[in-house]
Amino acid sequence: MTNILLVCAVVLPLLGGAMLPLAGKDRRVLRLTVLAVLILEAGVVTALLVRPDTELFLFAMTDTLTVSLRMDGVSRLFLAVAAYGFLITGVYAFAYLSHDGRESSFFSFYLLSLGALVGMDLAGNLITMYLFFELVTLLSMPLVLHDRTEDSIRAALKYLFYSVAGAFLALCAIFFLGKYCVTLDFRPGGTLDGAKAAGHETLLRAVIFLGVLGFGAKAGLYPLHGWLPSAHPVAPAPASAVLSGIIAKAGVLAVLRLIYFCVGPDFLAGTWVQYAWLGLALLTVFMGSMMAYREKVFKKRLAYSSVSQISYVLMGLFLLTPTGLTGGLLHVIFHACIKILLVMTVGSWIHNLGFHRVDELRAVGRAMPKTLWAFTLGALALVGIPPASGFVSKWYLAEGALGSGLPVYSWLAPVILLISALLTAGYLLPITVDGFFPGREARNVPARNGEGGPMMWGPPAVLAALAIGLGVFSAGLVRALSSLAATLF
C-alpha cells in the first residue's frame, strides 16, 4: 500500500498536468480538475506522512544507475511543504488568473512542476534526485514565461541557464561521488568509502564544494542567485509564490541530501569547505536583505528577500550541528508559509490595483485592510518578532551558530542574522505603516474590486494565521525536527 502511494504521489500530478489540456476550454471543468488533483495529491501525501519509512526500487538504467524512491523524515518535511503549499497557492491562482487567457497552460505546468518536485522529495538516490531536479527546472520554467513578453522569456531563459549550469556543477560532483562512495543511495551520515577516499580528500572536498554551489543555484545561494530577482517580477504571482516558497527549497533539499546523506557531515566539519559555505551563506543573507531594502519594485523586493531568507536555511545546514540543522529545517516550513503569503498579498495589489512599486501602496490599508493585515502578520513573522514563527527558527539558528564552536562564525552568524532581521523590518514594515497610517491628507486608493473576493484574501489569511500559530505552538514541530536532525549525525 505504501509503495502504491509513493508512486501515486509522483505520478498523479504529472499525469494530471499532462492530461489537463484534454479538459478543454471550459474554465469550470478546468478548475475542478486542477482542484481535484491538488486535493487528491494532498490526501496521498497526508497518508504518506503517517506511514513508516520505506524504500522502493523502481528500475535500473544500468548496473550502477538505478531509480528508486525513499520515504524518510526529510522527505516528509519537504513533501508536506510542497503538497500543501501547492494546494493553497492553487486556490489563490484560480482567483488571480480569472482574467487570464492561458489558464490551461499555466495549470498544466503547475501540476507538472508539483509532480517533479514530489519526485525530487521522494528520490531515493542521487541519480533519481538529479533526474527530478532537472525536471523541476524544465517544468517550472514555463511558469516564468507565462506572460510571453520579451522580459518574461528572457527571465525564463536566465532561470533555465542558471539552474542548468548549477545542475552541471552538481553532476560533476555526482561523478566523483559515484567513484568514492559505497553507493549513491541516501543513507543518513553519508556513504563515503573511507579507504577509497583516503589521499583524495582535498579533491573530493573541492568537488563537493562546487556541487553544493551548483544545487545552491536553485536556492539562490551566491554567486548563482541572479535568476531569482529576474524571474519573480515577470512571473504571475502564484508562480512566483511557489517559485520562492517551494521550488527554491528544492535546492535546499538537494544540498541537504548531498551533505548529510551522501558525503556525511563528519567529512566536512571544520574544513575550509564549511567555512567557505558559511561565508557565502552569510554574504547572501546580508546581501539579499540589503538589496531588498534598496529595491522599490515590490515583487523584486520579495525576490531578494527570498535570496536572503533561503540562505538562512542553508546557513543552518552548513553549521553541521543538530541545533543549526533544526533551525534550518524549521525555517524551510516557516519561510515557505510566510513567503507564499507575502507574494500572494503583493499579487492581490498587482491584480486589484495595478500597482508595482512600493511608493504606490500608501493608504492601501483603507481599500484592502484584510490583505494588508495578512501582509503585516507575515512581515512580523519574517522579521522574527516573537511569538511569530520566524522567531523560533531564528532562535535555533543563532543557538546552533553559537554552539558550533567555529571561530568568528559562531558570533558573526547571529549578528548577521539580526542585522538582516533589521533590514527585513526596514523593507517590509514601512509598507504596513504607510498602508495603514498614511496621514490625514492621503488620498484613497482606487480599489476596483475590493479585496478580490474570499478566494483572494482567504489563502493569505490562512497562511497568516499559520505564520503566527506555528510560532506559538511550535513545540511539537521542533521536537520532531530536532529528533530528525539528531539522526543525521
Next chain:
Amino acid sequence: MLILLLIFLPMGLAPVGWLLGRRFKPRRDRFVIAVGFAELLLAVAAALRGGEAALPDVCVLGLTFVLDGFRRVYAVVFAFMWAMTLLFSPDYFAHHRRRNRYYFFQLLTLGATMGVFLAGDLYTAFVFFEIMSFTSFAWVIQEETDGAIRAAKTYLAVAVIGGLVALMGLFLLWHNLGTLTVSELYPAALAAGKRPALYTAGACVLFGFGAKAGMFPAHIWLPKAHPVAPAPASALLSGALTKTGVWGILAISCNLFRGDPAWGAVILTLGSVTMLLGAVLALFSTDLKRTLACSSMSQIGFILTGVGMMGLLGNENALAARGTLLHMVNHSVFKLVLFLCAGTVYRNLHRLDLNDIRGFGRGKPLLLVSFLLGSLGIGGVPLLNGYVSKTLLHEAIVEGAEHCGWPLTLAEWVFLVSGGLTVAYMSKLFVAVFVEKHPDRQAEFDAQKQYLSRPAALALGLSAAVIPALGLTATVSMDKIADLAVDFLHAGPLTHKVRYLSLENLKGAAISIAIGAAVYLLAVRRRMRKNGDYVNCWPKKLDLEELVYRPLLLKLLPAVFGWVSALFGENRITAPLCRGVLAAGRWIGRLFGENRLFEPAARSFFAVMRTLSHAASDSLDALVLVLRRTLLRQSPEPETDKVRRSAAYRMGTELDRLGLGRAPAGEGDRGRWVYRVVRTWRETGRLLRTTLSFGLLMLILGLAGGLIWLLWRL
C-alpha cells in the same frame, strides 16, 4: 490561573471590543471600561494570592510567570493606570476618528505589558516586550499627523533595533548560562564565570530594554513620541511602558550582575546623564506634553541612578533598592495624573503650546488641584510621595559618597540639580496654565466650566488622590510596598528605619527646591520669555536623532553597505569575471574552431599569388593602357567650327534650303545628312588616327622610310 487571565483576558477581549465597536460605539466604550475595571479587580485578587504559572511548550522554550511581591505591586499599579485611562478615554476621544483601533491596541498592550512584568524569565519577558512594542506603536501614530507619523517611525525603528540587540543579548546569555530564568541568573553567572561574554550580553540587554526606558543614548524617541500620542496613551507610554524597560534593566542588574560595582558605575553614569539631559530638555520645552515627556526621561534617570547605586553599594544597598522601587511606582502615578491633566487641556483647546493654553486652568479647581499635586509630588516636596522616594535615593548616594569619594559627590550634585530643574519646569507649567492670563481668550476660558465629563473627572480625581494618600501615610503604605517588593531586587537587609522628615533629609529637598526656585526666577522668567511669550531657546540643530542617528542609519550605512551588496547582489564582480572568461574562451574557440590562425594565412597567400599572376598575365595590357593614357591619349577636338566652315556643310545647307534631306524637327545640325556624312568621315579618320594600330603603322612606315632614306643616302 489568575496570572494567565491577567495577561490573556484583555488580549482576548480586544477583538471582541473591536467587533463591537464596528456597530455600537457607546456600547464598545462601556465594554472596554468594564474590561479595564475587571482587570483591576483581577489584579487585586491575584496580588492577594500570588503564585506562579507556566505555559510549557508555547513558543518553544515555554513561558513562565511569577507573581512575587514586586510584580504584585506592579500588577495593581498597571491595572489601575489602565482602568483610569480607559475611564478617561471616551471623553477625550469624543470627537476623534478611528477610535476602534485605539481601543483594540489599548487592550492588547495592557496584556502585553502585564506579560513583561509577570514574566519569570527573560525569554517570556522578551516575547511580550516585542508584542508590546508593536501594539503601542499604534498609539503613537494614532493621530496620523505629520509629526505623529515621523515620531512613530522613530519609535518603531528604536523598538525594532532595541529588540534585536536585546535578542542578541539573550542568545549570548542562553548560550553561556543555559538558563534565562530571572532567579537562576545569579548562581548560573557565578558558576559560568565568563565575565567578558556576560558583560557583552548584559550590554546588549541593557541597550534593548534601556531603549524602551528612554535611557541615554537611546532616548531619542521618547520626547517625540509621547507628546504626539493621544493623552491617555501618553500617560501609559510614560508611566507604564517605560517601566518595562526598567524592569529588564533591574532583572539583569539585580540578578546577573548583583553587587557588581563596575556594572553599577555604568548604570549610574548613564542614569545621571539621562536625568540631567531630560531635565534640561524639559526646562527648555514650551509644549505642555513635551515638557512632561522630557520629564519622564529625567525621572527614569533618577530610577536608573538608584539601580546604579545598588550595584555600587554591594550588600548595603537596601536604601537604594527601596528608593528605586518607590520612585518607579511614584513616577507611574505622577505621569498618569499629569498627562490626564494635559489631556483635559487638549480636549478643550486642541492646543498644547504654553502660549496658547495660558490661563486655561484658572477657576477650574479639580484640574488645578490634580495638576498641583502631580507637580509638587514630582518636584519632591515633603508630605507627598515623591519626596519619600527621592529622599531614599539621595540617602543612598550620600552613603555611597562616603565610600567612593568624589565621583559620587558629583553624582549627588547632578541629582540635586536635576531635582531643582524638576521643580523649575513644573513651576513653569503650573504658572503658565494656572496663574497667568491669556492675552485674548481669557474670558472664553473662564466661561468653560464643563471641561470634563463625570467619568473623566472621576478618573482624574482618583488618580490624583493617590499622591497625597501615599505621601501622608508614607511610613505605613510606602514602607509596606517597599517591603513587599524589595525581594525582586535582592537587596541587603535594611539596617535602620528611615525617618523621612528628619532635618538631614529635609535639607536635600530644600536644596533642590531652592535651586529650582532660583532657576525658575532667573532663567525661565528672565531668559526664556520674550515680551511675555514663552520661547524655546533650545537650538533646533542640537538633536541627537537629526544630527547623528538619522543621517547615519538612513544615509551613510545604507549607502556604504548598499554599494557593497550591490557589488555582490547584481553580480558586479562575478558577472564581469564570467563575461571576461566567456569572451576569452569564445575568442580562443574561434581561433581554432573557425581556423582563425590557418585561414588568414592561407587567404593572404592566395591573395599574393593571385596578385602576382594577375600582374604577369596583364602586363601587356597594362603597357597598352599606359600608352593609351600617355602617348596616345585622345585629345578633345573643337570640331564644330571646322565642320561649319567646311564646304560640305555649306553645300548641305544649300541643299536643305532646297527642301532636300530635311531633318526631323529638333535634331538641329545633326539632322543634316551631308553633315552627318562629313562628320562620320572625320570621326572615323580621327579614331583611326588615334588607334594604337595606326600608331604602329605610322611607326613602321616611319621606320621603313628611315631605312629607305638611309639606304638611299648610303
